[in-house]
Amino acid sequence: MSLKCFSRGNNNIKNTKRSTECPAFIIECEAVVVGSGSGGGVIAGNLANSGHKVLVLEKGSYLARTNLSLLEDTSMDQMYLGSGLLITADMDVMLLAGSTVGGGSTINWAASIQTPQHVLKEWSESYNLELFGSEFYKGAMKIVCDKMGVQSEIEDEGFQNMILRKGCQELGYPVETVPRNAPSGHYCGWCSMGCKDGRKQGTAETWLVDLVKSGNGAILPECEALEVIHEKKNDNSGKSKAVGVAFAFKNYDGVRQIGMVKSKVTIVACGALSTPSLLKRSGLKNPNIGRNLHLHPVVIAWGYFPDSQPMSNEIWPKAGKKSYEGGIITAVSKVVANFKGSGYGAILQTPGLHPGMFSALMPWVSGLDIKMRMSKYSRTAYIFALARDKGSGEAFSPYSVTYKLDKTDEENLKLGLEKTLRILAAAGAEEIGTQHTKGRSLKVKEASLKQFERFVKEESSIGMGKHSVPICSAHQMGSCRMGVDPTTSVVNSKGETWEVEGLFLGDSSVFPTALGVNPMVTIQSISYCTAQSVLQVLKNQKSE
Structure with missing residues (x-):
């Protein structure tokens, strides 16, 4: 036709x-x-x-x-x-x-997470949108996930997700495998630039x-x-x-x-x-x-894992692992997500950072410092806290966006940042830090417990906004x-x-x-339902 x-x-x-x-x-x-x-x-x-x-x-x-x-x-x-x-x-x-x-x-x-149950409950009951409590919507989620081939197997986990998973396990934090719309052997790290093998x-x-x-x-x-x-x-x-x-x-x-x-x-x-x-x-x-724009604000912590240890033959993750390779998000911790409470908290995941973005997020201390940081790029793991935000803003164009972080969101991000620092240390990081403009870091294995606790407390207590800590958003909604x-x-x-x-x-x-998790499946599911409404309109027009 x-x-x-x-x-x-x-x-x-x-x-x-x-x-x-x-x-x-x-x-x-x-x-x-x-x-x-x-x-x-x-x-x-x-x-x-x-x-x-x-x-x-x-x-x-x-x-x-x-x-x-x-x-x-x-x-x-x-x-x-x-x-x-x-x-x-x-x-x-x-x-x-x-x-x-x-x-x-x-x-x-590639993260393909279905709409969480507590969000469906909130949207159907608090917002009176019956769609989200219906079997129709559940069916839509299955259809779009099947279409994308969503699965949860991992043949070889990447550097950053290995660290997130191990740190959580060492601390007794919950950690789950993230479903993806890619096969189990998909090990690239370049998903943010398109998928060359399709x-x-x-x-x-x-x-x-x-x-x-x-x-x-x-x-x-x-x-x-x-x-x-x-x-x-x-x-x-x-x-x-x-x-x-x-x-x-x-x-x-x-x-x-x-x-x-x-x-x-x-x-x-x-x-x-x-x-x-x-x-x-x-x-x-x-x-x-x-109006009512939500951003899923993100703050990040990092940990350095050298690929050689002078006093030990044990290198973990193994020397061949690089931070920019592998599935970008294969693990998630909901240790501060509050899914069973208000539904407003923060999830912990790992980002895909290549050298340009890595250097842009790294605080400037000096030329020598940034050179040293970049030389450690391939063995530096990032973990971020992503808040399901109550705060909102306005987007009257992509170039005119305003946003105000709610106090609750800020506290959730601080708590998430604290957990990410602990996870990195528990996984064996030699050095840890955040993106705070002062560029402070801590040599974990040289620090006493008291020094470690003080560092974690100070870094996770810094106020957000006013350029003190970079906040990122890859999910905009509402x-x-x-x-x-x-x-x-x-x-x-x-x-x-x-x-x-x-x-x-x-x-x-x-x-x-705000949704609180990666939104692709939810966008596709709602859109699938909307498509059925459009089809009905076209059918009605044809019969008129």
Whole structure:
């Protein structure tokens, strides 16, 4: 089934705004999806598999496996929003978000954790969203996990996760294996730059492949949505109806042009940092748009494990292990997660850090110090604490993000930082430290118990914010949250906006609260459910 394309002389979309007055061409389809990540990719694949004509607009570029450089600077520039250099207005939180075909699922760390039970309970009972207490949603989680081949086996655990696991075991802390959308033998460490062998099953390897193979759709990379076009309905509802999307692209001569998609339904899935600004540009007035943003703030501790020991033949992890190799997240500790209490705490995991990001996070003490730190890079393990945050902020564009850390979140991060330092020491680190600007560290094996306890207490008691300790965020959510009341939310339980009929959202922006774990499975599961709602709308339109 082909997509219909018209010259601009056939433009029959009424009441358009300036950016749509003279498009170079118009494409007609049944559904247009803005964004190709964990949300947009799932919805697009489902609609195409059901026989509907679907067009996906992706702001980022498409990089085939053979074109992946796996070089840090190039990958950041090509595959991340803002070239990986986004930051909150007060410069306290560094933000990482994917911007490429497959979105975050292309550059994430493969962790595939289902929506925790206490979160489902909170969303279904406290927010009255019956979807999250339903068998339908549980079924959606199974479907998306099966699609991605999620499994929990590990043939050879990487350097950092070995250390997290051993430290927890030595201290009696709980530690679990993290399910991943990659096979048990997936041992690379470059997942944040794409998957060159295609074994990590993001949307570019699953749902978007379905879209293309179905013959019912296409993906247009490097096309930025400018606005959702909507017209007033001819009734007394006061609502409007989505009829398409205007987008910008560059032609073969590098000249910026405008294209238009005419569709029966529109799905916006740009991510929690970008979806609000598109809705605002499109004239939506809901005051909740862009608000209630959560970031899963992260703070990090490090430990150095030399690959030689002058007084011992025992080297652990073995000398061949490097910090940048292996599955990035295969272990998690919930020692301070508080899953059985309020549900608000911090989980402990390991990041994927290559030299550029490693050096950016390492505090500057002196030229000699940073040289020494970099020489130890390959044997330095990082463990981070990630808070399920009560604090929130606003994202009216990816370049205008504000965020305030709640006091509870700060205490949870401090507690998490304390635990990470203890874990690193228990696993056998020679030296430990945090990212505090003073750059202090402790030679564990030369310190007395009293010195160790004082160091841990002091480093984990430092106030967050005001540039004292770098805070990072790789998960943004909640900026167009789902709810049952249009005065407090942006979309209903079907993912459709309260203001514009036929306009659906399909990304992490619809989360009612922070999630507290890696969000890919939850995004895909909600989006799968939203896709079924979109299919019903298309079915109803066909029967009218």
